Amino acid sequence: MLRSVFVNRYTITFGLTLVIALLWNLFVSFNDSGILSGRVVDQNNQPIGNARVILSEKTLLVTASRDEVITDADGYFRFEGHKLYHLYLEVSKDDLASASSQEVRLYFKGQNKILKKPLVLEPQS
Amino acid sequence: MNRSPHWPFHVTLSIICALMLVPFIWVLKTSLTGENIFTYPPSVLPQDPHLFYYVDVWYSIPFFRYLVNSFFVSIIVVAANIIFNAMAGYALTREFIGKRAIIMLFLSCMMIPFQVTIIPAYLITKELGLLNTYLGMALPIMSTIVCIFVFKASFDAVPKSLIDAARIDGLPDWKIIFKVMVPLSQSAIATNIILAFIWSWNNFLWPLVIIRDQHMQTLPLGLSRFLTVVEDTTGAMYAFCIMVLIPGLVIFLLAQRQFIAGLTSGAAKG
Numbered sequence: 325m326l327r328s329v330f331v332n333r334y335t336i337t338f339g340l341t342l343v344i345a346l347l348w349n350l351f352v353s354f355n356d357s358g359i360l361s362g363r364v365v366d367q368n369n370q371p372i373g374n375a376r377v378i379l380s381e382k383t384l385l386v387t388a389s390r391d392e393v394i395t396d397a398d399g400y401f402r403f404e405g406h407k408l409y410h411l412y413l414e415v416s417k418d419d420l421a422s423a424s425s426q427e428v429r430l431y432f433k434g435q436n437k438i439l440k441k442p443l444v445l446e447p448q449s
Numbered sequence: 450m451n452r453s454p455h456w457p458f459h460v461t462l463s464i465i466c467a468l469m470l471v472p473f474i475w476v477l478k479t480s481l482t483g484e485n486i487f488t489y490p491p492s493v494l495p496q497d498p499h500l501f502y503y504v505d506v507w508y509s510i511p512f513f514r515y516l517v518n519s520f521f522v523s524i525i526v527v528a529a530n531i532i533f534n535a536m537a538g539y540a541l542t543r544e545f546i547g548k549r550a551i552i553m554l555f556l557s558c559m560m561i562p563f564q565v566t567i568i569p570a571y572l573i574t575k576e577l578g579l580l581n582t583y584l585g586m587a588l589p590i591m592s593t594i595v596c597i598f599v600f601k602a603s604f605d606a607v608p609k610s611l612i613d614a615a616r617i618d619g620l621p622d623w624k625i626i627f628k629v630m631v632p633l634s635q636s637a638i639a640t641n642i643i644l645a646f647i648w649s650w651n652n653f654l655w656p657l658v659i660i661r662d663q664h665m666q667t668l669p670l671g672l673s674r675f676l677t678v679v680e681d682t683t684g685a686m687y688a689f690c691i692m693v694l695i696p697g698l699v700i701f702l703l704a705q706r707q708f709i710a711g712l713t714s715g716a717a718k719g
Contacts, residue, residue, distance in 0.1 A: 333703055334703055337703060409504055409508055410501070410505065429504070430504070431501075431504055433508065
């Protein structure tokens with residue numbers, strides 16, 4: 325009797341949905357510190373220090389600059405505490421041309437992400 | 450006995466099914482890729498699919514709020530439909546003076562489109578103080594004639610002796626309905642749940658008329674708002690459609706057997 329009440333397609337479907345939603349929210353709560361890190365390199369894949377990296381928000385409604393950091397000697401940069409889900413990264417350095425802005429899309433606001441592909445700065449022509 | 454092979458019939462049906470699924474697959478594919486119908490060469494499988502359009506929809510409007518609103522209204526509508534339609538369906542199985550006239554009135558009312566009665570419906574809802582409320586949104590579809598006839602057809606199949614036995618045992622009419630008739634009409638209940646849910650879930654015009662507060666809007670109104678505030682919507686709009694479609698689809702798939710049985714019950718009676 326109890327088995328037929330709890331083990332049927334309705335309870336399984338809605339129960340499974342609830343479990344997935346809970347697990348997803350748990351995952352989000354542990355991964356929403358807004359950490360976004362990556363690396364800036366030149367055409368020869370050499371790190372570029374002191375480059376300026378600008379983080380811009382781009383939702384379907386808004387485009388605005390939100391934060392900026394300077395790369396370290398090894399070309400690494402790191403943003404923390406952003407609450408965005410659709411953003412752009414722009415890199416520039418005085419003697420080098422700006423890299424075209426790179427779109428970064430996230431599955432939830434402030435998702436922690438390490439960029440696998442480095443941002444490439446080209447020399448000024 | 451010379452039996453013709455089944456496979457041509459099945460192949461034809463499979464092709465027709467595939468053709469009917471094309472729009473749905475197209476919506477699903479566009480929601481995953483954002484490519485529009487004019488993309489050449491056309492492809493059946495999505496190229497580089499991703500779920501980011503769903504993320505855009507979730508954050509660019511208060512989607513969860515609209516989802517909860519739609520669920521609240523649908524739950525009210527489904528519960529009211531089962532209760533009121535069961536009572537009305539039971540009444541129509543009894544013999545009383547003017548029964549035929551009432552059935553004819555019901556049938557003729559089915560031909561009147563809702564748009565014709567929307568002003569009186571609005572005035573009544575206003576007088577009841579239900580503008581901008583969940584109950585107000587549910588009010589016009591809390592009982593539907595089609596579903597009343599679904600219950601009537603199902604109740605007609607219950608033997609009269611069972612009702613007489615319940616009456617001899619001292620059950621009042623409302624207990625006969627909810628303790629005897631309704632438990633024997635699972636397919637009618639499933640049909641009511643699915644139809645009422647889908648009508649409520651897809652209802653656009655009535656909530657548009659009576660809802661003023663943005664936070665009380667339902668998903669169809671949300672889609673309308675989404676389209677007015679967003680420009681490049683191809684992928685996101687289709688993602689929105691899929692997100693709105695899923696709850697109704699799940700409920701239909703869960704109860705499709707009872708739904709079909711409910712719609713066809715009484716169809717073979719003489």
